[in-house]
Amino acid sequence: MLQCCETKKVETVLNISASSDGKYLAGGISNFTVQVWSLNGKLVAVHQGHAGWVYHVEFDRSSSRIMSSSDDGTIMMWNHSDFDETTIKLKRDFAVRERQGHLLIAASDQNDSFRIVRDSVRDIVYTSVQQKSRIRCCGISPDTSLFAFGCDDGLAQLLRLSPDLDVMAEFQLNLQQESIRWCRFSSTKNYVAFCSADSTVVVSRAFNARQRACAVDG
Numbered sequence: 001m002l003q004c005c006e007t008k009k010v011e012t013v014l015n016i017s018a019s020s021d022g023k024y025l026a027g028g029i030s031n032f033t034v035q036v037w038s039l040n041g042k043l044v045a046v047h048q049g050h051a052g053w054v055y056h057v058e059f060d061r062s063s064s065r066i067m068s069s070s071d072d073g074t075i076m077m078w079n080h081s082d083f084d085e086t087t088i089k090l091k092r093d094f095a096v097r098e099r100q101g102h103l104l105i106a107a108s109d110q111n112d113s114f115r116i117v118r119d120s121v122r123d124i125v126y127t128s129v130q131q132k133s134r135i136r137c138c139g140i141s142p143d144t145s146l147f148a149f150g151c152d153d154g155l156a157q158l159l160r161l162s163p164d165l166d167v168m169a170e171f172q173l174n175l176q177q178e179s180i181r182w183c184r185f186s187s188t189k190n191y192v193a194f195c196s197a198d199s200t201v202v203v204s205r206a207f208n209a210r211q212r213a214c215a216v217d218g
Helices: none
Strands: 013-018 024-029 033-038 043-048 054-059 065-070 075-079 085-088 094-099 102-108 114-118 124-127 135-140 146-151 155-161 167-174 180-185 191-196 200-205 211-215
Touching (some): 024 065, 033 065, 065 094, 065 102, 075 102, 102 135, 114 155, 146 180, 155 180
Parallel strands (some): 013 054
Antiparallel strands (some): 033 043, 075 085, 191 200
16 A cells, blocks of 8 residues: 545545646535545645535646535536635536646536536536436547537437537447447547446447447456
8 A cells, every 4th residue: 555545433434536747636525515635645734615425526637726516516627726716516427638728628518518617616617418318427528529428218319519629529329338438539539439227338439330248347
């Protein structure tokens, strides 16, 4: 064991993210907080503001901001240097990447529409039509040109954005799976993988109907 970061016995760590500079770990905690530790295990910050379990935390590329999502239906953005917060009213299943100094956030809103926002909920880049079932996962390609989301009914959708963040193309996949719980683009952005609740992984070429499925044990 290299290092141990301690929390109180009544707390459960639900998610962990490491800063890109390798100096800090951020954790989503069951007591509704976001906690930050240095790599020597010392607790250096506790961010309070959520009203539900914090299921996802992630540093931005500069390690200056932390994003968190919670069962309370909000995403919060924390300034890692002075601990300010900005609340974004979106659901907890989200993806985030940095693009030209801005944060791009992909998430579902309270009406089960897929949204792409830049920095804050007031800067909406794209809003989809309302989906027939809950959006369970979102993904953004490494170069931020492609976006994906998957739903409870086994449907997935891909979007391609221009450099000016205009939607250039949309493509829908019917994966015929159980609820899609996870999606991720390859580093080359040519492929996107979806994982469903029945432990099936489907890998598809981005904007191509060809798919390959495999089962994952456990």
